[in-house]
Amino acid sequence: MAKPSSRGAGAAENSDGARRILQAAESLFAEQGFSAVSMSAIAETAGVSKANIYHHFATKQELYMAVLREACSVTSGLLNDMEAQGVPLRESLPRFAHAHLSSLLERAEFARLVLRELLEEGPKRGKELAEQGFAPSFARLVGIIRGGQASGELRADLDPAMVATLLIGADVFFFEAQNVLRHYPEVDFAENPRRYTDMLIDILLHGILPSPAR
Known part of the structure; x- marks a missing residue:
């Protein structure tokens, strides 16, 4: 490295x-x-x-990592907003999810480059990207989710890293699959990223089981 x-x-x-x-x-x-x-x-x-x-x-490698850090600064700014807002996670998480997905769509070519590098270079590139790009932002998101657990907003028995992975992973999947999803008759959110992230957060926060009868 x-x-x-x-x-x-x-x-x-x-x-x-x-x-x-x-x-x-x-x-x-x-x-x-x-x-x-x-x-x-x-x-x-x-x-x-x-x-x-x-x-x-x-080196070119160092320049590439600097480009990656610059791209990751967008996510860092989103996390800064989450921490500064002082609002419940049920409000800040949808904003983060939508802004994160929007940043992927707006910088689509670079996002595809990173994904391609991960597929082609395997473990070596993954380690570099984690250590010099993604890991700090991911750790901050995990910390924010853990804070929501400590305050009682979220279930304490959940792994916060898993929650963060589901959130980021769902955004990345939409980014990668949007051109396919728009051709599925059952999918009516392919052209509406905000609706997608709103539904994503609703499922993350409330699950898919029916609410127990009161």
């Missing part, structure tokens, strides 16, 4: 030049895949020299 550069990646990624490099890299990675993209092509698209890329990012 590529080691973080000693240059201070977080600060470097905030410079104007680095921002152009990241945008160019995301576009090319999404279009062609990680292996097919050269640093020269990224430099040309960003309008900088290849030496300038190496000033910010030691």
Whole structure:
């Protein structure tokens, strides 16, 4: 796994030049895949020299992970909103689910790149993506769900990581399968992501068994 550069990646990624490099890299990675993209092509698209890329990012792998962190910052911002709102989970979870799915649909090419990388590169890429991209946001979501358990909003006997996995997994499935779902006569939510996430959260919170008679 590529080691973080000693240059201070977080600060470097905030410079104007680095921002152009990241945008160019995301576009090319999404279009062609990680292996097919050269640093020269990224430099040309960003309008900088290849030496300038190496000033910010030691390797193509490090640049790819920086692009991934940038994509994950969207989810981090959604979690910030959840934590700042101070509203019950029954209200904040639907908002998160819809915003998360919307972010997948809006950055569809890059989302497909990440999924393709997971399928093609297997355990090696999965470990890198977890450690340098997804794990912090997932841990925060688990923590929010665990907080809901502690406050009595959610069942205490549930595994919060499982709840988070179901929520994220359902969004990813919709993203991957929307073009198929829209051709199923039984499915009337393929063109309405908000309705999909509302129904998803309703099932997560209330299950599929009938409510006991009062």
